[in-house]
Amino acid sequence: MTNTLSLQDKYAPNSICYGCGPSNKDGLQIKSFPKEGDEGVLLCRFESDPKYQAFPGMLYGGLIACLLDCHLNWTAAWHLKNQNKLDQPPCTVTASISVKYLRPTPFDQPLELVARVVEAKEDRATISGELSAGGKVCATAEGLFVAVKPGHPAYHRW
DSSP: OOSSOOHHHHHOTTOOOTTTOTTOTTSOOOOEEEETTEEEEEEEEEOOOGGGEEETTEEOHHHHHHHHHHHHHHHHHHHHHHHTTOSSOOOEEEEEEEEEEOSOOBSSSOEEEEEEEEEEOSSEEEEEEEEEETTEEEEEEEEEEEEOOTTSTTTTOO
């Protein structure tokens, strides 16, 4: 990842989303970056806090799902921006997401998230991703993310 602004900071600095909103001081504020040499893949590094433990030393599943949901959503928005040659990513929302927990996820080491496009149409994308700790994949996810239109509560809320 480079020293440039994250997609969230560049395109949604006023977002209050708990997972990825730069303006939510109590939120997770995840940061997603296009992979150098492969803009179809987004990367994120996240360091957790002991308050997110399910049991000693391990993260709770809801936090894992939140991290994957936001990171995959940004991957969809970024892809739709590039695919449709837009100036900014469209506002996208989660239509569906499925998370598989493969092993307990430690809270005391950096987490790495990677996401990529599986399939895309003009206004939606199916994205897959994984969350790893210490080089081991702890959870995977796949979701459908849809660009919203005027009248939707999320439209232009970034």
